[in-house]
Amino acid sequence: MNPYRYSLAYAQELDRDDHLRRFRNRFYFPKVNGHEVIYFCGNSLGLQPKAAKDYIEEDLKIWAEQAVDGHFDSPKPWFTVHKRGKEALAHILGAKEEEVVAMNSLTANLHALMVSFYRPKGKRTKILTEAGAFPSDMYLLESQVKYHGLSPEQTIVEIKPRAGEHSLRTEDILAAIRQEGEELACVMMAGLQYYTGQLFDMEQITKAAHEQGAVVGFDLAHAVGNCPLELHSWGVDFAAWCSYKYLNSGPGNVGGIFVHERHANNAQLPRFAGWWGHNESQRFNMEKGFQPMSGADGWQMSNGNVLGMSAHQASLDIFLEAGMPKLREKSLLLTGFLEYLIREISGDSGMLEIITPADQEQRGCQLSLLIHKGGKAVFDDFYKNGIVGDWRNPNVIRIAPTPLYNSYEDVYRFAKVLEQSLSKFT
Ligand SMILES: *Cc1c(COP(=O)(O)O)cnc(C)c1O
Numbered sequence: 001m002n003p004y005r006y007s008l009a010y011a012q013e014l015d016r017d018d019h020l021r022r023f024r025n026r027f028y029f030p031k032v033n034g035h036e037v038i039y040f041c042g043n044s045l046g047l048q049p050k051a052a053k054d055y056i057e058e059d060l061k062i063w064a065e066q067a068v069d070g071h072f073d074s075p076k077p078w079f080t081v082h083k084r085g086k087e088a089l090a091h092i093l094g095a096k097e098e099e100v101v102a103m104n105s106l107t108a109n110l111h112a113l114m115v116s117f118y119r120p121k122g123k124r125t126k127i128l129t130e131a132g133a134f135p136s137d138m139y140l141l142e143s144q145v146k147y148h149g150l151s152p153e154q155t156i157v158e159i160k161p162r163a164g165e166h167s168l169r170t171e172d173i174l175a176a177i178r179q180e181g182e183e184l185a186c187v188m189m190a191g192l193q194y195y196t197g198q199l200f201d202m203e204q205i206t207k208a209a210h211e212q213g214a215v216v217g218f219d220l221a222h223a224v225g226n227c228p229l230e231l232h233s234w235g236v237d238f239a240a241w242c243s244y245k246y247l248n249s250g251p252g253n254v255g256g257i258f259v260h261e262r263h264a265n266n267a268q269l270p271r272f273a274g275w276w277g278h279n280e281s282q283r284f285n286m287e288k289g290f291q292p293m294s295g296a297d298g299w300q301m302s303n304g305n306v307l308g309m310s311a312h313q314a315s316l317d318i319f320l321e322a323g324m325p326k327l328r329e330k331s332l333l334l335t336g337f338l339e340y341l342i343r344e345i346s347g348d349s350g351m352l353e354i355i356t357p358a359d360q361e362q363r364g365c366q367l368s369l370l371i372h373k374g375g376k377a378v379f380d381d382f383y384k385n386g387i388v389g390d391w392r393n394p395n396v397i398r399i400a401p402t403p404l405y406n407s408y409e410d411v412y413r414f415a416k417v418l419e420q421s422l423s424k425f426t
Helices: 008-016 021-026 052-071 078-083 086-093 106-117 135-147 170-183 202-211 280-285 295-299 306-322 324-346 376-384 408-425
Strands: 100-103 126-130 156-159 184-190 215-219 238-241 255-259 352-354 367-371 390-392 396-399
Touching (some): 008 324, 021 306, 052 078, 078 306, 086 100, 086 306, 106 184, 126 135, 156 170, 170 202, 367 376
Parallel strands (some): 126 156, 215 238
Antiparallel strands (some): 367 396, 390 396
16 A cells, blocks of 8 residues: 655665656755755755855846946846746745735735734634744734734634644634634634644635635745645635745745735725835835735835845746646655655654644645654754754654655655664663
8 A cells, every 4th residue: 555665775766756856956955074964954944046146146246237227227127126036936826926926024024914904893803823823923913913902812812733633623723713703803824834734724714714704814934835825716815925944045035925816906905005015107206195006016115135036036946947736746755755764663662753644635845753752862863863854842853855855865864863763762
């Protein structure tokens, strides 16, 4: 039944058959003790595409040679820098080009979108989210609620897994939405949970929330560039993401937003406006009276960070070339192989437990390992053996093999290290 085998020859055979293997060489790998590491930390910071430097240098050159004229009078005018990434972002997010734009950073973008979409009124005030959300999202919701003069305790509803379970059941999320009913203003949660690695059923969640008259937004930090997304056809109202995790665009680089087409020309939505969201053809008239651009562009505030956008584009072009369906296909096989090897090796040793859903439709590339024996020493041992994952308190190791730059042999070599650790720590 199971197609996988625990052998180096088998891993190498999978690598030979891998149509995406050429992409590995497009990235720089860090070294530890002179050896390239096995990098399983793209969920935190993606590797640097070798082309990033060339893309940035092009804009540095224009800046050096043309300075202010680079805004309009160059082969790639900065005036339209936010348009460069639209084709790739639309592909990655399952959106129309007018529904997406690269701008600001993730938390700032979510605040800007909540200003427009979280409009508590009468008894419809509540926000539904997953328990144990990424801290920035907790602070975001808490401060949004207080901004409207409401109490976080009474307004934010957190959905928790059932006793003894680690992930949320879709039926429980949908039931919670129905239960809040007319009191629900907004669902704002992760698309893919950073700690457990669970991918939520965004389509069903959106449908259920809309039935109750609420709006829906997703934080796609861990889903973007990792999982299949169809934001437009799912009818999601808004979403935001960062580009430095699976999108490999560099530390702290530009984020992005999605606003569904149905809101594209709704000038009634309140927003915190800036000149870059103002009607492009009138922008330099420098006059009063904000007229938002249609679509996501109307939420822009500032002119884009060109050098950051260049690095972002180097990565986006790789995604366009590889294509999300092919990346997902490999990702399922690669993470499936990792899961198989972990189960083979840890067996019933009680050393660890995989808390990411076993159903591959409910996860991306990351597996989260709850460590029962050995604690952080297990993680440190991985690192000493050239494996970069990440540790999350109190006792979870996240391992994220990405289809762009990880190989099946990487996964096999990880398994060997895990096997050694098991003998040390159990
Ligand atoms: C990584 C991450 C963030 C980080 O937010 P920034 O504004 O980019 O610093 C926020 N939310 C989630 C869910 C994340 O995974």
